[in-house]
Amino acid sequence: MRTTITIDDGLLDQVRRRAAELGQTVSQVIEDGVRTALLRREEQAEQPFRVTPFRGGRPRTAIDLDDNTALLEHMEHE
Template sequence: MRTTIRLADEFYEAVREHASQEGKTVTAYIEEALRAKLAAAATPPEREPYKVVPYGGGGPRPGIDLTNNAQLEDIMDGFE
């Protein structure tokens, strides 16, 4: 696709200089910069891991085995 963009003369000269130093055309240099910008925008920012902060007693009641699903279901159903 062909398009026209308008750049300030000083900016165009800086782009042309950098492109020339890297052995690229101005078009290739601008395309590479735009691809990098789009890729960065598509990548979600890194987030801190979600942390659950308990309140109250600070954990399960004594004697409760969190790896025992049957026991947990009985407790939740009130059959303890």
């Protein structure tokens, strides 16, 4: 599809140089750049949220919450 965009002159110069280095057209370099940026954004959105529990301003040692004995021992020492 043919379209018109406004692009910074300095950026366009960089795109032209990159296209010449790769033996591609300016359109191909721009398409690849946009495609890469969109994929990166999608990958970042898919990363799971992680919670790192801590108390007292210091990281806690790893505790197996499925091991009641180890959990009780750890709680008694605190």
